[in-house]
C-alpha cells in the first residue's frame with residue numbers, strides 16, 4: 001500500500017531545543033500522500049503545520065531538529081540526506097510555496113529572470129529555451145501578458161500575481177509533490193478562489209500531488225481530497241474530505257466546524273472552544289486536547305489516546321450535519337454525552353485561557369459530566385432549517401442518510417473508495433471515545 | 443434571540459447616529475509637482491449608521507474600509523463631504539467642542555499587539571482613557587479597570603501584566619476593554635477578529651455581541667470575511683475601490699445580492715462543505731484596479747461581465763429597491 005504513496009511521512013518528530021526546554025512542535029505525525037491528490041493539513045496557528053512541512057523539505061533551522069520518524073519520497077528514504085543531496089531533491093521532486101511570496105522572491109530581479117534561473121539550475125537548456133519555458137509557465141499559471149510580466153519586479157505585481165509566479169517557479173521541474181503553506185491566506189477572496197482553482201488544475205493536469213496547509217476549513221472543503229486535522233503537534237483526525245465533513249468525529253474537529261459562522265444561517269451565538277492551545281512546553285499529561293474538550297473523561301487527563309478507527313458511535317453526533325439515531329447503547333462512551341450543550345452556552349472560563357488548565361479545570365469537567373442519557377433530538381445545534389436542507393441534498397446524492405447509525409462499526413472505506421484513487425488513510429481519530437474502533441497507529 | 447429583537451426594535455426606529463454625505467478622502471501618492479498623483483481611497487460615500495445597529499463594511503483589501511472608518515470618527519480629516527453625528531456636523535468642528543463627542547466614538551483594531559503600547563501594563567492601558575477624561579482618583583480608577591476586565595473576560599490576576607504576556611485573543615479583549623472604558627455609543631471595529639484563530643474568533647465575536655446588547659452600542663464592523671459579517675451584522679455595506687456597491691439588510695443581501703460584485707464576492711467564499719464544491723462556480727477574473735488610477739464610470743467595469751458602454755462613461759447613482767440601495771446601472775433581477 002505505502003509503495004503507491006508518493007510521499008510517506010511516518011511518525012515524524014521534530015523538536016525545538018530552546019533555553020526553556022524541548023518543544024515537541026511535531027509530535028509523531030504520519031501523513032500519506034498518494035499521486036495526483038491534494039492533501040490538506042488544517043489546524044490553528046502553532047499546531048505544527050509549517051514545521052511538519054519544513055521538516056519534509058529539510059529546511060528546519062536551529063534550534064529545531066528532526067528527532068524521529070521517517071520521510072519517504074517515491075520509495076526513497078530522505079530523512080537523513082546530506083544538505084547537498086537534499087537540495088537536489090528540493091525543486092526537482094518536491095517544492096514549496098509560502099504565504100507571502102515576497103519573502104521568497106528577490107526584490108531586485110525581474111520575476112521572469114528569477115524563474116529562468118530556477119530552470120537553468122535544474123535543466124540543461126539554453127537561456128533562450130529557458131525563457132520560452134518561463135513564458136509557457138506564466139501562461140499555464142494564468143499570468144496575463146507574460147512577455148510584459150517577465151520584466152516586472154516583484155513589488156510591481158499584485159499579491160495574487162506574485163503567488164502565481166511562485167506556483168510557476170515551484171512547478172518548473174514538474175515536481176512529484178508541491179507543499180503550499182497557507183498560499184492564499186494573504187489574498188482577497190476573489191483572488192484566493194482563482195489560485196485554488198489553479199492549484200487544482202495543476203494537480204489534475206500534471207499529476208502533481210499537493211500538500212495544502214491552511215487554517216481555513218472552507219479551503220479544505222473546496223479543494224482537498226484528504227484532510228489531516230492537527231492540534232498541538234499531533235494529527236487529531238484524518239479522513240477523506242467528504243467523510244470528515246459528513247462525520248467530523250474528534251471533539252476538536254467538531255468544535256472547529258461549529259465555531260465557524262455559517263453563511264446560510266443566522267445564529268445568535270457562536271459555539272466556542274473555550275480556552276487556548278496549550279503551551280507545548282507544558283502539555284497536559286493525557287490527551288493534548290483535554291484542557292478544552294467538552295467530552296473529556298477522567299482518563300483523558302492521565303493517558304494519551306492513540307489513533308483509532310472512526311467508528312460510528314451510538315450517540316448523537318454533535319458536529320456533523322446529520323444527527324444519527326440512537327439505537328444501541330455503546331459501551332464505555334456514555335459518560336461524556338450531555339456535555340456538548342453546556343459548552344454551547346455562555347459558560348465562561350474567563351482567565352483560565354492562558355493557564356495550562358490543571359486540576360481546577362478537570363474538576364470542572366467532571367462536575368459537568370454527570371448527566372447520563374438523553375434523547376437524540378436534544379443536541380441538535382442551531383440552524384435546523386439549514387440542517388434539514390443539507391440532509392435532503394445529501395440523500396439525493398446517494399450518500400447514506402442518518403438512519404444507518406445502527407451499524408456500530410461502519411468503516412470509512414465507502415467514502416474513500418468512491419474517489420477511485422489510492423486510500424492513504426482510513427478515517428482515524430485520536431480520541432478515547434473511539435477506542436472500540438481499534439488502534440491504527442502503534 | 444433577545445438581541446435580535448432588540449436590534450430590530452432599535453433599527454426600526456431608524457434613528458441615524460452617524461451620517462455621511464458625499465464623503466471623499468484622497469491621499470497624495472507622490473508623482474511630480476506638475477502631475478501629482480492621488481489615491482482615491484473613498485469617493486462620494488453616502489451612508490447612515492443607525493442607532494444600536496451593527497453595520498458591516500465589507501470589501502477586498504485596499505477598497506477603503508479602514509480609511510472610511512477613520513474618517514467617520516475624524517481620526518482622519520475628510521477631503522470633502524459632511525459627517526453628521528447625532529444630527530450635528532462634526533467636520534470642521536472646533537477641537538474643544540469635538541472633545542466632548544470624541545469619547546463617544548471609539549475604535550478597535552485588527553492587530554491588538556500593534557495597537558497596545560508594549561510598555562504599558564493592563565492597568566495602564568485600560569486606565570489611560572479614564573485618566574485622560576478626568577478620573578484622577580487611583581482607587582476609583584482601579585475599581586473601574588477591574589470592572590472592565592471582568593466585563594471582557596480577563597482574569598483579575600492579570601491586572602499588572604504586559605501585552606506580550608497575553609495571547610492574541612486576550613489582547614483583543616484588552617483592546618475592547620479600553621474601547622468601552624468611557625461608555626461610548628459608537629465603536630468602529632476594524633477587522634477585530636481577522637488575525638485570530640477560529641476558536642478564538644468565535645469567543646471574541648460573542649463578546650462583542652454581548653457588550654452591544656448590554657450597553658446598546660452601535661458598531662461599524664469592518665471585515666473582509668463575509669461569514670463573520672453574516673453572524674454579526676444587521677446591515678451590510680459592500681465597497682469596491684472606494685465606492686459603495688450595495689447597502690442592505692444582511693439576510694436579504696446574502697440571499698439575493700443585487701450588485702454583480704456582491705454576488706461574485708459571495709460566490710468566491712470557500713464554503714466549509716465539500717458538497718457545495720462546484721467546478722463551474724463563476725469566478726471573477728482579473729485583478730483589483732489601482733485606486734491611483736481608478737477605472738472611469740463604474741469602477742467595477744473592468745471586471746464586470748455585465749458592463750456596457752454606459753458603465754464605462756457614467757458612475758452609477760443610487761437605486762432604491764425596497765430598503766436596499768444599489769449602485770449599478772443594471773442591477774441583478
Ligand SMILES: Nc1ncnc2c1ncn2[C@@H]1O[C@H](COP(=O)(O)OP(=O)(O)O)[C@@H](O)[C@H]1O
Nearest residue numbers: 016023025044045046047048049050051052280
Ligand atoms: N524557532 C522556534 N523556537 C521554538 N519553538 C518553535 C520555533 N519555531 C516554531 N516553534 C514551535 O513550533 C510550533 C509549531 O509551529 P508551526 O509549525 O509554525 O505552527 P503552524 O504552522 O501550525 O502555525 C509552535 O507552536 C512553536 O511552539
Ligand SMILES: Nc1ncnc2c1ncn2[C@@H]1O[C@H](COP(=O)(O)OP(=O)(O)O)[C@@H](O)[C@H]1O
Nearest residue numbers: 469481483502503504505506507508509510733
Ligand atoms: N495614509 C495613506 N497615504 C496614502 N495612501 C493611503 C493611506 N492610507 C490608505 N491609503 C490607500 O488608500 C486605499 C484604501 O486603503 P484602506 O482604507 O486601508 O483599505 P482597506 O481597509 O479596505 O484595506 C489603499 O489604496 C491604500 O493604499
Ligand code: SF4
Nearest residue numbers: 287290293300431432
Ligand atoms: S481523548 Fe477524546 S474525549 Fe478525551 S479529552 Fe481527548 S478528545 Fe476529549
Ligand code: SF4
Nearest residue numbers: 740743746753770771
Ligand atoms: S454599473 Fe455596469 S459595470 Fe458596474 S456593476 Fe453594474 S453592470 Fe457592472
Ligand SMILES: [Mg+2]
Nearest residue numbers: 049050051181
Ligand atoms: Mg504556519
Ligand SMILES: [Mg+2]
Nearest residue numbers: 507508509633
Ligand atoms: Mg483595512
